[in-house]
Amino acid sequence: MIVCSCNVLTDTNIKDIVxxxxxPRTPGxxxxxxxxxxxxxxxxxTLRNIINETLAAETSPAEMPCRTSRELNVA
Structure with missing residues (x-):
């Protein structure tokens, strides 16, 4: 489903990046x-709801640690 028609972002794009x-924990x-x-x-x-639902679906924060963009060498 397209969530952002201005940027043509889908719910799948958002879930994949989360x-x-x-x-990332905020729409920005x-x-x-x-x-x-x-x-x-x-x-x-809608974006905020998808972020919250995706994060809530994680099994355990200890099993899936979040890393910063510096740790991943992402600009």
């Missing part, structure tokens, strides 16, 4: 990780 190991961080930025802002509430 599960990527860098663990997700946009930054995906190399884009919000335009109209209508998707923010």
């Amino acid at each position: 599960n990527s190991g860098t663990c 961080a997700v946009y930054k990780c995906l190399g884009c930025s919000p335009s109209c802002g209508r998707c923010i509430a």
